[in-house]
Amino acid sequence: MNEANKSLILNNPFIPEPARIVRTYYLTEDVKFFQVRIAKMEKALSFDYRPGQFAMISVLGAGEAPFSISSTPSRPGLLEFCIRKTGVVTNAIFRLKENDLIGLRGPYGNGFPIEKMINKDVLIVMGGLGAAPLRSVLLYSLDNRDLFGRVILLHGAKRPAEMIFREEFFSLKDRDDLECLLAVDGDDTGEWKEKIGVVTTLFPHLKEIEPSNTYAIVCGPPVMYKFVLKELVNLDIPKHQILMTLERRMKCGVGKCGHCAIDYIYTCLDGPVFTYWNVIHMRELI
Amino acid sequence: MRIIKLEKKNLFPFLKIVSEDADLWAPVRKYKDRHVFSLIEDFSQIDLRYTRTIIPPRKIMLPSSLDMYTATEKRYDVNFSHVSKKILFGIHPCDIHGLLIMDRFYSQIFDDPYYSQARADTLILAHSCWPDEYCLCKSTHTHIVEEGYDLFFTDLEDYYLVWIGSSQGDDLIRAKPEFFDENLTDKDIQSFMDWGERRDKAFQTEINFAAMPDLMELKYTHPLWEKLGTACLACGSCTNVCPTCNCYNVTDNPVLNEEKSIITRQWDACTLESYSEVAGGENFREKRSDRLKLWYTHKLQAYVSKYGKPACVGCGRCLVTCPVDINVKTVGDALEGKDVDAFWNRLSREVTK
Numbered sequence: 001m002n003e004a005n006k007s008l009i010l011n012n013p014f015i016p017e018p019a020r021i022v023r024t025y026y027l028t029e030d031v032k033f034f035q036v037r038i039a040k041m042e043k044a045l046s047f048d049y050r051p052g053q054f055a056m057i058s059v060l061g062a063g064e065a066p067f068s069i070s071s072t073p074s075r076p077g078l079l080e081f082c083i084r085k086t087g088v089v090t091n092a093i094f095r096l097k098e099n100d101l102i103g104l105r106g107p108y109g110n111g112f113p114i115e116k117m118i119n120k121d122v123l124i125v126m127g128g129l130g131a132a133p134l135r136s137v138l139l140y141s142l143d144n145r146d147l148f149g150r151v152i153l154l155h156g157a158k159r160p161a162e163m164i165f166r167e168e169f170f171s172l173k174d175r176d177d178l179e180c181l182l183a184v185d186g187d188d189t190g191e192w193k194e195k196i197g198v199v200t201t202l203f204p205h206l207k208e209i210e211p212s213n214t215y216a217i218v219c220g221p222p223v224m225y226k227f228v229l230k231e232l233v234n235l236d237i238p239k240h241q242i243l244m245t246l247e248r249r250m251k252c253g254v255g256k257c258g259h260c261a262i263d264y265i266y267t268c269l270d271g272p273v274f275t276y277w278n279v280i281h282m283r284e285l286i
Numbered sequence: 287m288r289i290i291k292l293e294k295k296n297l298f299p300f301l302k303i304v305s306e307d308a309d310l311w312a313p314v315r316k317y318k319d320r321h322v323f324s325l326i327e328d329f330s331q332i333d334l335r336y337t338r339t340i341i342p343p344r345k346i347m348l349p350s351s352l353d354m355y356t357a358t359e360k361r362y363d364v365n366f367s368h369v370s371k372k373i374l375f376g377i378h379p380c381d382i383h384g385l386l387i388m389d390r391f392y393s394q395i396f397d398d399p400y401y402s403q404a405r406a407d408t409l410i411l412a413h414s415c416w417p418d419e420y421c422l423c424k425s426t427h428t429h430i431v432e433e434g435y436d437l438f439f440t441d442l443e444d445y446y447l448v449w450i451g452s453s454q455g456d457d458l459i460r461a462k463p464e465f466f467d468e469n470l471t472d473k474d475i476q477s478f479m480d481w482g483e484r485r486d487k488a489f490q491t492e493i494n495f496a497a498m499p500d501l502m503e504l505k506y507t508h509p510l511w512e513k514l515g516t517a518c519l520a521c522g523s524c525t526n527v528c529p530t531c532n533c534y535n536v537t538d539n540p541v542l543n544e545e546k547s548i549i550t551r552q553w554d555a556c557t558l559e560s561y562s563e564v565a566g567g568e569n570f571r572e573k574r575s576d577r578l579k580l581w582y583t584h585k586l587q588a589y590v591s592k593y594g595k596p597a598c599v600g601c602g603r604c605l606v607t608c609p610v611d612i613n614v615k616t617v618g619d620a621l622e623g624k625d626v627d628a629f630w631n632r633l634s635r636e637v638t639k
Contacts, residue, residue, distance in 0.1 A: 013396045014354055014549075015362050039360075060359055061547050063538040065565065087565035101359045222568070249564045251536045251551075254396035258533030258554070259561060261580065262570075264588040269395060 050111030127220025156199030384529025515575025
C-alpha cells in the first residue's frame with residue numbers, strides 16, 4: 001500500500017476495518033448471534049464504545065448496514081451483534097461462517113447517557129429484537145453493579161422460541177441484584193413457567209417504582225412503544241428520563257448521507273438514543 | 287480584501303493564463319436559455335449571460351456518481367480520482383452561499399474527505415448576476431457575498447471591478463498584474479453604487495423566510511401537505527437541482543470474476559419512496575406528503591434552528607424545474623395563507639375538467 005493511500009484511508013470515516021467472525025449461532029429461527037473481533041489487535045483493543053452505540057457492518061458484494069452493538073464495553077476485545085435476516089446485507093451475513101471476514105466501522109451515535117444514570121434505578125423494557133441494543137446497557141449495569149440502584153429487566157417475545165438470549169436471561173433470574181420479568185404473548189410449548197401476555201402485562205408485577213429516581217429504557221417493535229410509553233408515563237417517570245433507541249435507514253453513520261433524518265435530527269449523530277421528551281413532538285417517530 | 291479593475295477584453299486572456307494547469311469549469315449554453323457548468327476546452331463555449339445553471343456547482347465537487355473505494359476482504363483502496371486542481375468560473379452569489387452551506391455540512395463532526403479534498407483544490411472565480419422573475423436571493427440575503435470566493439468579477443458594462451477574496455486569488459492576479467488597474471476613480475465607485483442600486487430594484491420575487499420556521503410548526507398537520515402530496519410526482523428533480531441538497535445512497539458493485547467490489551455513492555433524494563425504507567419493508571415516510579414535508583422542514587426550519595438561517599439560497603432552480611409548481615415560493619406563500627396560482631393548487635379543477 002502506498003503512503004498516499006494510507007493517509008487517505010486514515011482520515012476517511014467511510015473505510016471499514018476488516019473484522020473476523022469468532023463465533024456465530026442461531027438465537028431464534030431468524031436471528032443469529034455474531035461475535036466479532038477486529039483483525040488488527042491494536043484496533044480491536046482500542047475500539048472504545050458506549051452501550052447504545054452502533055456500528056456499520058459490510059459484507060463484500062452485498063453492501064453495508066447499521067447494527068446495534070449487543071456486547072458491553074466492560075468486556076473489551078470482542079464485539080457482539082444479534083442480527084435478523086431481513087434484507088440483502090443480513091442475508092449475506094447469515095451465509096458467513098466462523099473465521100470469515102466482514103468490514104466494520106464505528107462506533108457511531110450517542111449511546112446511553114450512563115453518567116446521568118449513575119445511582120439511579122434502571123428499568124429496561126425490551127420486546128423482540130429490541131434486546132439487541134439493550135443487552136449492552138443491561139450487561140454494562142450488571143458489570144458495574146455498584147454504580148446503579150435497582151436494575152429491572154422486562155422482556156417480552158411472541159413465543160418462547162422467539163425470545164432472544166433466552167438462556168442468558170433465564171440464568172440472570174437467579175441473581176438477587178436484578179429483578180427480571182419475562183413474558184411471551186403465547187406459549188406453544190406448554191413448558192413456559194413465566195408470564196403470558198404482551199410486555200405491558202409485566203408492569204403490574206413490578207415492585208413499587210420511585211419515578212424521579214428511575215431511568216426507563218425502551219426498545220422493541222414499533223407497535224410496542226405506544227403501550228409501553230403509556231405505562232411508563234402512568235408510573236410518573238419523567239419523560240426526559242425515558243430513553244428509547246430508534247432504527248432508521250443509514251448509509252453512512254456519520255451524518256452525511258441524510259437517510260436517517262427526522263425533522264431536525266440525524267439519528268446517526270443525535271441518536272439513536274433519544275429521550276421521550278426529545279421525540280414527543282416528532283410525528284413520524286416510530 | 288482588495289478591489290481592482292480589469293478591462294473586459296483582458297478577461298479571457300487572463301482566464302487562459304491562470305487555468306493552464308487546472309480544469310476550468312464555466313457556464314455553457316445547453317439549449318435555449320438553459321445553461322450548465324461544463325469543463326471548458328474552448329473559451330468560445332463560455333456564456334456569461336446566464337441566470338442559473340440546471341444543476342448547481344456542487345456536482346463539480348461531488349459528481350452524481352462517485353466511486354469511493356475498492357474493497358477486497360482484506361484491504362480497501364480509496365479512490366480520489368475526482369479530485370483535481372479546478373477553477374470554477376462564472377458562479378453567482380447564490381451558488382457561493384450554496385457551497386458555503388455544503389462546506390459547513392460536510393466538515394461538521396466527521397469530515398467528508400471526498401467533498402473537502404475536491405473543494406480544497408477548487409478556486410472560485412465568481413461573476414455578478416442580474417435577477418430574473420424566479421430569483422429569490424434578496425429574500426434569503428444571498429444576493430451578495432462576503433466570503434467564499436477567490437476572485438469576484440462585477441460586470442460594470444465597460445469593465446470589471448474585481449474583488450480579491452483570498453490569498454490564492456491574489457496569487458492569480460500576480461500571474462498577470464499588467465492586466466489590472468489598482469487605481470479606482472470616483473467615477474468607478476459611483477458606477478458600482480449605481481449598478482448595485484439598479485440591481486436591487488430589479489428583484490421581482492420575494493418570500494417571507496423569517497416566518498417559515500413558525501409556520502412549518504404551526505401548519506405541520508395542515509391539509510395543504512396532502513394537497514401537495516397529491517400533485518407531487520416524486521421525481522426527485524427538486525433535490526437534483528437544489529444547491530443545498532446533499533443526500534446520497536451507497537451501493538456495493540461486485541466486479542465479475544474478481545473477489546472485489548467497487549463501493550459507489552450516488553445522489554439520492556428524500557422525495558423518492560425507497561429513501562426511508564428499512565430492512566423488512568418498514569417505511570417511515572411512505573406518503574409523498576410526508577416526504578415533501580421533510581424536504582421543506584429540513585430547509586426552512588431545521589437549518590434555521592441549527593445555523594440561524596435557512597438552507598435556501600434563493601437560486602430559483604426549484605421554481606423553474608418542478609413540473610407541478612411545488613417550489614419554495616409556492617409552498618412558502620401557501621404556508622403564509624396566500625392563494626397561490628400553481629398547478630398543484632389548480633390540480634383538482636384541471637384534472638376533472
